[in-house]
Amino acid sequence: MTRPGRFITFEGIDGSGKSTQARLLAERLPDAILTREPGGSPGAEEIRALVLTGDPGRWSPETELLLFTAARRDHLEKRIDPALAAGRTVICDRFADSTRIYQGATRGDLREKVDTLHRLMIGREPDLTFIIDMDPAAALSRGLARPDAESRFEDFGLEMQERVRAGFLALARQYSDRCRVIDGNRAVEAIAADIATQMGLAAPG
Template sequence: MSLRRCERLITIEGGEGAGKTTVLGALRDALRAAGEEVVCTREPGGTPLAEQIRGLLLAGDHEPPAPEAELLLMFAARAQHVRETILPALARGAWVLSDRFTDSSYAYQGGGRGLDPGFIAELERRVVGIEPGLTLLLDIGVAHGRERTRGRDLYPDRIEREQDTFFERVRAAFHARAAAAPDRIRVLDAGQPAAQVATAALAALQAYREAMR
């Protein structure tokens, strides 16, 4: 079973401190200014149940989940997210902008935790069934990104507290995903000032919409 590509689903990916929220906001504003309905969402999360699963995943007040448990919880939240939020929005013609999607599982649980990407792909096919039409990968060096988050996150979550070596593996996995799907994933230099990154993201959105016509 192959994945169904959804043209109006755009995902924003990247490591810690990459500026995903800023880029998502710029894309949202541009699409709304063009008269489009836009649904903004995030992973893990995006529905009441999925947000509860997010709390389990990111809290540090219990034993760390096994890598396999972390992956399955991510996909449980994603299954709910797709069926309750993403697909209904796409069905009525809205654009969906998601802060993270399945590429993050390949990067964090695959690259970071060392789980088999073939297992992740099987879950993606059986549980998710769709992929974005466009993914913007905000690429930033680990040290630079973590320096940004140090000034922002007073209480880092469980994953944010991982070591730099973990995030280097995550970044390498994101690069591998981009190299394998250049028609879908656009890599943007997120080490630039936020306004420049947003401008590059808007240019990518414009080119993508023009290609759809």
């Protein structure tokens, strides 16, 4: 029988460098599949376009929660579960923890609904989560400088970034068995070396 694969996620405020670190780790693991949320499957990518572009106030927190859950379910069915069943390592840029923070803790008192929907419709947690922790002001400046249109959550401003950071740090304490907080206020290479050490890999060189 094929041994089940490992599910690794990267979390953090926008502009923290988590996407870069997810990519660098995937490049070091020959069996790895790199994916992202929202998105990762054709249907989920369509939902991504709905929620990450346009007016920041266009969706209510409840609607966002349903959209993200629908995208995650499609992603899980079409890509994550099949890869894990085949013994692959899945590295995902964001997963359910982002919904717990963005919709559950910062966009209304929806955490109980987030957890209920996750239990009913997703039912999977990562094996290991790296939370890239970074100064919110620096991360916001970096995020707004990106040459893409997916700045919906950055448009909520610094206060939102600070609340999100606090939420992720609290989540790391809640799920201390799988969450590792990584100092993102360093050079990319230093962060990658830290992650490699925690993975039991030789430092990049």
